[in-house]
Amino acid sequence: MTISDQLEILKSLAVVDTALSGLLAELEAEGGALTAKKTQLEGLEAKVQRSEQSIGEMEHTRNELMLEIRQMSVQVSKSREKLSRCRTEREANAAQREVEELRKLYRDREVEIEKINALVEQARIEMEGTVKERDALRGELGESEGAVQTRLSELQAKTAQHQAEKDALVKGVKPQIFRRYEMIRKRRGSAVSAAIGSSCTECHIALPPMLFQQIMQAQEMIQCPSCNRILYYQEPSPTPPEGSTADSQPG
Numbered sequence: 407m408t409i410s411d412q413l414e415i416l417k418s419l420a421v422v423d424t425a426l427s428g429l430l431a432e433l434e435a436e437g438g439a440l441t442a443k444k445t446q447l448e449g450l451e452a453k454v455q456r457s458e459q460s461i462g463e464m465e466h467t468r469n470e471l472m473l474e475i476r477q478m479s480v481q482v483s484k485s486r487e488k489l490s491r492c493r494t495e496r497e498a499n500a501a502q503r504e505v506e507e508l509r510k511l512y513r514d515r516e517v518e519i520e521k522i523n524a525l526v527e528q529a530r531i532e533m534e535g536t537v538k539e540r541d542a543l544r545g546e547l548g549e550s551e552g553a554v555q556t557r558l559s560e561l562q563a564k565t566a567q568h569q570a571e572k573d574a575l576v577k578g579v580k581p582q583i584f585r586r587y588e589m590i591r592k593r594r595g596s597a598v599s600a601a602i603g604s605s606c607t608e609c610h611i612a613l614p615p616m617l618f619q620q621i622m623q624a625q626e627m628i629q630c631p632s633c634n635r636i637l638y639y640q641e642p643s644p645t646p647p648e649g650s651t652a653d654s655q656p657g
């Protein structure tokens with residue numbers, strides 16, 4: 407297998423690799439966006455669940471306090487009755503203190519219940535917001551997930567196809583040349599470059615005439631002294647570049 411043949415395969419390989427890297431980038435973007443949305447939805451679902459649990463706990467505490475308050479009002483009535491039956495001042499003072507103590511405990515619980523009610527109210531408002539956000543995202547995902555999955559499958563199929571194409575091409579290249587190609591490709595994004603009119607078309611450096619001769623002869627693999635890409639000779643395009651003064655050169 408001549409160097410020219412190897413170069414031809416590397417050129418085809420470069421085309422396949424460009425397509426492959428485009429596909430992989432697309433796959434990553436599409437898949438990444440879907441995963442991000444799913445993660446966000448899971449987060450919102452967990453938040454709703456936590457809010458429900460916390461509201462439930464607060465309501466439980468409030469119900470217990472309300473039960474205590476009812477029991478206390480019974481006790482207050484009893485203590486008042488006791489107070490009315492007191493005979494000595496000492497007894498009356500003790501009963502009075504008991505009533506006041508109970509009233510204080512009663513008021514404390516009332517304040518506590520009010521606080522809890524306010525917290526429950528606030529938590530409910532917050533939860534409603536989260537529920538709305540969750541439902542919107544759920545709907546959005548439900549509508550788009552099928553299409554995104556289809557797109558992902560298409561991209562995966564194309565990627566596999568290009569990968570198979572690449573594998574087939576690689577078989578025609580000497581292993582050490584392929585290793586060099588891959589090393590340059592991973593570092594530079596592309597591994598081959600056309601040498602046209604004695605310059606490297608990727609990094610635009612002017613190539614020394616001797617080196618350019620070697621590239622034209624294609625007896626060995628030549629790498630660009632500046633960007634390290636594997637160079638192959640290509641004839642300059644016959645059409646004059648735009649803006650050139652074509653009419654000054656008759657022929």
Ligand SMILES: [Zn+2]
Pocket residue numbers: 599606607608609610611630631632633634635
């Ligand atoms: Zn170069």
